[in-house]
Amino acid sequence: MTIKPWFCSVAALFLLIGSCHAAPQLKALIVDGQCNQYHDWKANTVVLKKILSDSGLFAVEVATTPPKGQDLSTFRPDFSAYNVVVLNYDGDPWPTETRTAFVNYVRSGGGVVVYHSADNAFTGWKEFNEIIGLGGWGGRTEESGSYIRLRDGKWIAINSPGPSGHHGPPHPYVVMTRIEKHPVMAGLPKEWLHVKDELYDSLRGPAQNLTVLASAYSDPKDDGTGENEPILFTIQYGKGRIFHTVLGHGVEQMKCVGFITTLQRGTEWAATGWVSQKVPADFPTATQVSVRNF
Helix, strand or coil: CCCHHHHHHHHHHHHHHHHHHHHEEHHHHHHHHCCCCCCCCHHHHHHHHHHHCCCCCCCEEEEEEECCCCCCCCCCCCCCCCEEEEEECCCCCCCHHHHHHHHHHHHHCCCCCCCEEHCCCCCCCCCHHHHHCCCCCCCCHHHEEEEEECCCCEEEEEEECCCCCCCCCCCEEEEEEECCCCCCCCCCCEEEEEEEEECEEEECCCCEEEEEEEEEEHHHHHCCCCCCCEEEEEEEEECEEEEEEEECCCHHHCCCCCHHHHHHHHHHHHHHHCCCCCCCCCCCCCCCCCCCCC
16 A cells, blocks of 8 residues: 555644644743641642643643741742743742742733632732732731722722631632633633632732632621622733632642632633633532542
């Protein structure tokens, strides 16, 4: 049997296209190394890396700071080498050069994902708090910024006195999509049930150029605020895109298909401005959680 030259060329082209499609095209950097006593950053980084790698879109690297109380002067990741930086860090201040490089990276168009307790970090760093939009704990007060509250169908800033950062006992709760046409949320159900997790409430911050993608009702019976709290949101900072998720306290919570899907899609959006991934068939419904084992 003779294989004609044109067939070889076409076959080679399809092989090339297939190999290009299979190879991750985006570079992601997870920053970790320190966190408060309530979060296992080492275990969480392992899962974050797996979730992003499993999407087939990301080549994932990790930059780990020295332990708390040690010299961080040599911690200087080259943020500009990555399409997106995923923050899994709440600890000692970064060196001035690193803070400046991070702000310049975001301002120039770099993508950022703020994961769960990373929004507890760097209370006194003005630019960081503008980048994350809302933060909690860490001594934040009304001087740190406003709450975001849903009033008459609109999200507004309310800078009343009160605590910054709180959650009741972990429990399952319904996440409500607020912007169905946003690339991260397109195709997701209007409501879906998240696994037993912390429901962050009373976050506050500059909240500039912030868009709430999804919220959850913080029920007083679960020691909540009686408010719809932002759960997934985006921030525009300069040319940079930021995706902020408060979901996923630990490994068990990160098994939720809702968390997995929104993290993958939010990270792609932060890196590129669009989302190519389909909503999986096992996505949770309004009454049924869905989990995957790692």
